[in-house]
Amino acid sequence: MPMKKSAIDKLLKEPQIAVIAATAPDGAPHAVPTWYEYRAGEIVFHTAASAFKYKCLAHDPRIALVVDTRKAPYKCVILKGRVTMTEAKDDARLKRMAVHYLGKRTGEKYAQAMGGGPVVIVRMKPDRVISWDYSQERP
DSSP states (O other), X not given: OOOOHHHHHHHHHSOOOEEEEEEOTTSOEEEEEEOOEEETTEEEEEEOTTSHHHHHHHHOOEEEEEEEXXXXXXXXXXXXXXXXXXXXXXXXXXXXXXXXXXXXXXHHHXXXXXXXXXXEEEEEOOSEEEEXXXXXXXX
């Protein structure tokens, strides 16, 4: 059964790992797990300009992003859309995301070790949202 918007928002705000599907420059599919932030209907993540993920997105900005619970009863949200990218130094976002995914102590250490340089900030407002919640299915 499709999820209500409030349930989708709740799931996307949890520290779930997203899998991003993009198209490689040679046309092959490329999928990669990624940390992300979800705020006001927008997905934001970052990558290095040297990463293959960036090369794929620069070639073709269309993506599908999948977030699922990976535990029964399964819930899943698939977001489809186009990304925009800007290069910036964004240590505050890195720290927020690291603490969100790793907890305060480990997240702060991770952010301190990884921060300092510019990253490519990737943003996507989905054009299409597909969802399901198997806990809402009737036998």
